[in-house]
Amino acid sequence: MIRLIAIDMDGTILSPDHSISTKNKQAILAAQLNEIEVVIATGRSFSEAIGPVRSGGLNLPYICLNGAEVRNESGELISATHIVGNDIKKITSILDAHTIDYQLFIDTLIYTKSIKDQIETFIQLAEAANQIPAVDEIRKEVMDRVERGFVIQLDSYDELINLRGSEIYKVFGTSFNRLNLDDARKALQLLPGLAISSSGAGNLEITNKNAQKGIAVENYAKSKGISMENVMVIGDSYNDLSMMERAGRSVAMGNAPAEIKAACTEITTTNEHDGVGLAIEAILQHQI
Template sequence: MIRLIAIDMDGTILSPDHSISTKNKEAILEAQSNGIEVVIATGRSFSEAFEPINSSGLTVSYICLNGAEVRNPFGELISATHITKDDVRKITSILDTETIDYQLFIDTIVYTKDIEAPIDAFIQLAKAANQIPPIDEIRKEVMGRVEQGTLQEVDSFDDLIQQRGNEIYKIFGTSLHRQHLDNARNILHTLPGLAVSSSGAGNLEITHALAQKGIAVEQYAKSKGVSMESVMVIGDNYNDLSMMKRAGRSVAMGNAPAEIKAACTVTTTSNAHDGVGLAIEAILQLQK
């Protein structure tokens, strides 16, 4: 019996244009009306995650930044796990050596040295899913965050790391050069205390070792008195693997890589074809 559903955002609940379809929304509302807890589990910061979810009319809790923070439906912080300043310096040195662009996630703000970098990251995510990126919509969404102050451009990260190096949740690196990413990933994996994953072929997501979706979902489920056998997770990429391996029922999106599909219990349709809604409807039908 599924009692909790954890859902990824990009490539999963969000359609290629970054909206939430009517079927996905209605399926979540039906699950909630049947007493099933629904939580978003995303690599996004809270400010990036909240807007599309709230705009759709949904009320859920949030596991953000791959598990580095958990917030209730009102945005109140429940838990936080940061990278140490020493590790931040090691990570950024590795990324700089490999000429990988990166962003720093602190509280609800994302810091970048180039506003085009987050735009390119979303475009690459769409391409990785074999979809045509809605560039105008992506740019509008990103520039909206700039206006709100939740995405800020800085000339250098040096002062930021010096002053707030122990407050960094996640470092998100992007590159069009696969070899550079592979080189950095291999070195990062040798550093203890870190979790290194990705949400697409062109990026690296680096957090504290305890900041992983699987750990956060398990802790959240426990706080609700729910065993992992009664948890269903839905996702599409490598940063979802930790929760897929722990859940009683794991669902891969149709647009997920083959390795992700192989790791899951079932596969649904793509994020362009209401995969989340169909997966939830299927489990609700089984539990009638």
């Protein structure tokens, strides 16, 4: 019996325009009415995640930044797992050597050298889901966070790293050069304290080795007295693999790569066609 559902955001619960469909919303509310815990499990920061969830009429807890941060429904911090300070300069040196642009995530803030790169990140995520990006909606969403002070553009990260290097949750690297990304990934994997994942073909997500969705979902389930056999996870990309491997039931989106589909116990429809809602409805019909 499923007692907890963990759901990814981009390419999963979010439609290409970054909204949550009525069907997805209704399915989640029905799950909650039937005493099933539902939690968001995303690579996004809390400030990036809360807007679409609240706009969709939902009140959910959050596993953010691939598990580096966990917050309750009110947004209060439950746990935080930062990259070890000594690793930050090693990470940035590797990314710089392979000419990979990157963003730094600290608390609810995102630091970038280019707002354009921040917009391009979400365009890449949509393209990774084999969909046409809703560029105007993406630009509006990012610029809203810029205006609210959640996205900060810097000319250099040096001072920030010197002052707050031990507070960094995630480093997010992007590049159109696949060879450079692959070489950087191999170099980063030699650093034992890190977890290296990806939410699309053009990026690298770098966190503490203990900051992975699978670990965070398992810890969250344990805090609720729920066995992983009674957990269902829904996702579409490589940063979802760690939770797919641990859950009793794992659902791949129809827009997921073949490798992700092969790792899951079942496949639903795409995020354009309410795949999350349909997967949850199937569980509810069976359990009710």
